Amino acid sequence: MQNVMKILPGLLLPLVGTTLGAGMVFFLREELKSGVQKALLGFAAGVMIAASVWSLLIPAIDMAGAAGTVAWVPAVVGFLGGVAFLLVLDTVIPHLHLNDSCPEGAPCSLGRSSMLVLAVTLHNIPEGMAVGVVLAGALSGEMMSAASALVLALGIAIQNFPEGAVISMPLVGTGLSRGRAFRAGFLSGVVEPISALVTIALTAFVTPVLPYILSFAAGAMLYVVIEELIPESQAAPHTNIGTLATALGFALMMVLDVALG
Numbered sequence: 001m002q003n004v005m006k007i008l009p010g011l012l013l014p015l016v017g018t019t020l021g022a023g024m025v026f027f028l029r030e031e032l033k034s035g036v037q038k039a040l041l042g043f044a045a046g047v048m049i050a051a052s053v054w055s056l057l058i059p060a061i062d063m064a065g066a067a068g069t070v071a072w073v074p075a076v077v078g079f080l081g082g083v084a085f086l087l088v089l090d091t092v093i094p095h096l097h098l099n100d101s102c103p104e105g106a107p108c109s110l111g112r113s114s115m116l117v118l119a120v121t122l123h124n125i126p127e128g129m130a131v132g133v134v135l136a137g138a139l140s141g142e143m144m145s146a147a148s149a150l151v152l153a154l155g156i157a158i159q160n161f162p163e164g165a166v167i168s169m170p171l172v173g174t175g176l177s178r179g180r181a182f183r184a185g186f187l188s189g190v191v192e193p194i195s196a197l198v199t200i201a202l203t204a205f206v207t208p209v210l211p212y213i214l215s216f217a218a219g220a221m222l223y224v225v226i227e228e229l230i231p232e233s234q235a236a237p238h239t240n241i242g243t244l245a246t247a248l249g250f251a252l253m254m255v256l257d258v259a260l261g
Helices: 002-026 034-066 072-092 111-138 147-172 178-205 208-231 240-260
Strands: none
Touching: 002 034, 002 111, 002 147, 002 178, 034 072, 034 111, 034 147, 034 208, 034 240, 072 111, 072 208, 111 147, 111 178, 111 208, 147 240, 178 208, 208 240
16 A cells, blocks of 8 residues: 555656646637647657656666666667557557548548547557656666656656647547547546556566666657657747757756756
């Protein structure tokens, strides 16, 4: 029970961020302007890049080095494994990216709103995995503190707030009521604590390969950033807005991780 209470804030913070963002459908009467969407997506990309480096890859390298193995091997193997994992999901799961008209993944009969939600749900999986593996590392005492796990969860919650708004507001434009758009945004975030719990459970049995799992989560997160967030934040016009927002998100997460982690 003590361990459950210890990890509960980290599990729930990202979902709280998504929920608050989705709740903006009740306060904003119009769909977010293109420039605002790009700024929010760029900010989310910056946070995820910094989190992948400072919260996942660097601890994986340090952990492997302390164990006496070649420090870069788990980082490279896990990273490429995470990229491959998201590539498979991206190929199999039907989804539609924001501002795109052509869906990706396996052919299906789902509507536009459902595939928009699936796109966000898909890239929430690696975020949940990242939180889960850092929480698992903190529980096992493997060179990771509860503070560093909480910082990562807080950083992802911060970037989930704009993501929740970015997905829920366009759903209203597809004809969904504000209540249904909010529920869809909320449900897209539920996958994060679920994937975090699954990762924690798996890591409990395979603690020696924790550096690989940390790097795996980093690879999965960066796949989402490169495949989805950066292209959408850089779509013309307003590319400078997305670039500056990415830099701001990166700087904020770096400060959180180094100063508080």
